[in-house]
Amino acid sequence: MSEHPLPTPMGLAAELIERAQAVAVARRLSEVSQAGDVGSALITEAGNIYTGVSLDCACGIGFCAEHSAVAAMVTHGEHRIAAIVAVTEDGRVIPPCGRCRELVSQVHKANTATHIVLGEHETVPLGDLLPRPWKRRT
Ligand SMILES: [Zn+2]
Numbered sequence: 001m002s003e004h005p006l007p008t009p010m011g012l013a014a015e016l017i018e019r020a021q022a023v024a025v026a027r028r029l030s031e032v033s034q035a036g037d038v039g040s041a042l043i044t045e046a047g048n049i050y051t052g053v054s055l056d057c058a059c060g061i062g063f064c065a066e067h068s069a070v071a072a073m074v075t076h077g078e079h080r081i082a083a084i085v086a087v088t089e090d091g092r093v094i095p096p097c098g099r100c101r102e103l104v105s106q107v108h109k110a111n112t113a114t115h116i117v118l119g120e121h122e123t124v125p126l127g128d129l130l131p132r133p134w135k136r137r138t
Pocket of ligand 1: 064065066097098100
């Protein structure tokens with residue numbers, strides 16, 4: 001059972017989708033790297049919004065847009081995520097991959113309650129998508 005999600009103000013999902021769409025602009029960085037095929041936006045418990053883009057490089061190097069947004073958030077000293085979304089360059093909302101689900105759950109224990117935005121009027125708590133997160137065993 002997941003923790004209760006933080007309240008999401010009306011329109012928050014739409015705003016996050018718009019912010020993610022604004023950065024989801026694919027561009028080639030070099031012969032072997034590309035960025036921006038996917039954009040992400042998240043809002044923290046404190047109400048700050050961070051965005052990020054995907055990075056794809058040769059040899060399997062790179063990361064998802066959600067990783068980039070989480071890194072921006074952590075850089076600014078926050079780690080409790082109220083809601084997060086990822087969109088493709090054509091504006092389509094996509095759910096986070098398994099690695100991103102784990103990442104969000106590991107940066108703050110209460111993030112199992114993070115709203116995963118699946119559309120302007122649809123969110124699901126991360127705990128519902130990740131019912132058995134990896135836990136370090138000591
Ligand atoms: Zn991912």
